[in-house]
Amino acid sequence: MDVGQRVRPMRLRRMGRMPLVSPRLWWRRLVFWVGAILVSCIAVTFAQAANWATEVFLHAIAGRAWLAFIIAPAGLAISFLLTQYVFPGAQGSGIPQTIAALHMHDQAMVGRVLSLRIAVGKILLTLLGLASGASIGREGPTVQVGASIMHALGNLLRLPRPELQRALVLAGGAAGIAGAFNTPLAGIVFAIEELSHSFEARTSGTVFTAVIIAGATTLGLVGNYTYFGQTSAEISNGPATLAVILCSVVGGLAGGIFSQSLLIAAKGLPGVAGRLIMRYPVVFAALCGLSLAVIGWLSGGQTYGTGYDQARAMVEEHSVLPPVYAALKLAATVVSYVSGIPGGIFAPSLSIGAAMGSVLAPLVPNAPVGAMILLGMTAYFSGVVQAPITATVIVMEMTANQSLTIPLMATAFLSFAMSRLICRRPLYGALARRFLEVQRRH
Template sequence: MRRITRLPLLSPRQWKRRLVYWCGAIIVAAIAILFARAADVAQGLFTAALHGHAALALLIVPAGLAVSVVLTRRVFPGAQGSGIPQTIAALHMHDPRAIDGVLSMRVAIGKIGLTLLGLASGASIGREGPTVQIGAAVMHALGKLLQLPRIEMQRALVLAGGAAGVAAAFNTPVAGIVFAIEELSHSFEARTSGTVLTAVILAGITTVAFAGNYSYFGMISAQLDFGASWVAIALCALAGGVLGGVFSQLLVSASRGLPGRAGRFVMEHPAAFAVLCGLVLAAIGIASGGSTYGTGYVQARSLVEGTSHLAWSFAPLKLLATLVSYLSGIPGGIFAPSLAVGAGLGDWLSHLVPGAPVGAVVLLGMVAYFAGVTQAPITSTVIVMEMTDNQRMTIPLLATAMLAFGISRLICRRPLYGALARRFLAAVERRASN
């Protein structure tokens, strides 16, 4: 049985490790803040370009997606997709070269630039998933620089970087910790617990220092009183679980490749396929009046605050736009768009429960769909709770998330990120064996 050697508290090696965690967490938070501001600028540029010229989307979106796919495949392989599956896959890799392939600084730089390009092109993507991969890459790079033992780089650093990325992206420190446990590692190990906690705390402090002590969606006081209005929990859980499960299953199935001629076309002509996806995205955007472009943050916040109502078609169109964006092969996450879909779903379902506060039902729809997609009910609950600074909705949110998770699991048997990570690992192993 292998014994774990504990280093003295004041040993140089121990302080070297602490330095990596502390500096890494601060760097991750700083990058996340700058990334968030750049994402707002990129999305603003797209909105300004379409002002009074909605049909321009038929040119901008396909061109932007095609350029992004070409750069991803030729210059930044490993940067495609959300970034969370790659981070999970890296936790299970044993070949240092394979880990470098998904967590190098080159990949991180490509992830930032290409996600911004996607937002500037109107894609329905988010920056939060990419921030997880970027955070893990920063920690991994620091570990290599200071020549820490391989096990530290492979697990503790990646976990800490991913958790710090979530904490900084949403300004939700508790969600960062829960995300690392529930989604990235599926366990809480004594060896890595202190690492994750320290990284998240420092990332949170850095975020507050530079961006202020804010809530992602502001302070929302909505609550759901016990009684007949709790039927909203069942409605939101059912709808969110079904839609989230279907969305996840479609992504998992598509990750295996399309069948027949369609699959060969995608493999042989990825840029042309991206152009087709861009045309579909532009058509969806025009049909929705522009509401399906980008992260969906503005639409979700307006629904949560109750300052506006969107058409019933917003949720299904935003879901479709997010699906097409992901299938196109460009880098970009699904966190923020999923929250927007859930908010639209809750807003529509609120009409079926007239006795319940609209804001509360919107939050339930948000957590239901998000839990249905990720199949991480605890993380979903904590993220929505922290993003709205609303503890009074904790029990309804948790109940909705758990029910939606169960319903989603009936449709999509494996969690989305775990299934995509396994596909990614299998592809890496095939390349290594050839």
């Protein structure tokens, strides 16, 4: 064999390892892309089912407000029992569990956290919670469902390296956000800022592409809709300064109080109350349902469900809610979360923030109400999750308003600083660390 004959196979092997022509790399890309499409389809179906579940509850209590005092306690008690005995591990929002899975090295443990059984339970029990009047969102559960689907796909195809499996989980969680909100850019930012806090250079492009495909799939299935409607509200420099400071202080402190309350509840209440809750958790879940019914009655039924309709109506300035709505919705969200049922806090938090902005609007008379509502959403959401870039991008994309980018970003970072005065650790990161500790003990 001459030199030319020996060189040709070597060149072919080198070409086969090039990113553009390598069959192995194209196969991995295909896994990410197919998984992203699947996650997006499930996210859209989950969104429609969530709307249906909320409508079922509201239809059931229409003209019969007293019925909520039966449905809510019974529904939350049943959901808690199913969570404990049929779908253990499905409780919580789903984002802390996904973050924890990204930091696990034991693949068996990751498989328990991101199993398809838990994904199914997450969807069914979130729908049950919404059909029972709980103030929960579907976006957090969609993150864990997306991560579980991608993880199962990786196991099925036996992808070799741990960083590829981690990238699949990361892409699944971010694709879940992109599919749930129809916001691809927010999905990418969320993956970097909240889920991973870092990115491997070798897999970042693949993850980005998967998230974009998930967003494009959602766009193809449901059209170019904006989650909270559209607003063209703008604000001039003078009123903007006062509006940013006011919304940031109020929203940041309120978000910090909310997050700190959930962290305290996650550790368990001290004293007799804590021991009674541990001994009679089902009774406690039923009492949480009863509290939801009381809060719903006080609000005229406005605090039930995700808060999506209320926030959209405020953003598009179709309705004005009473000033007490923000406080009642916050209380309903805390009660729903501590009851132990599955459910997220994304949509309720954005609804609370919108209401806060609406309440603060009269204090800045030269600022449009629509602009104050967007600033309030950003401030409270950033205060809760302590992820200012995600808060800015997600509100900007969900309302199709780029004219307020600078005020929204300033509000997000200032409210983040205010939240840190009360809650020293980011909510999802702290809950993920606690979840990891519990899993290691078991």
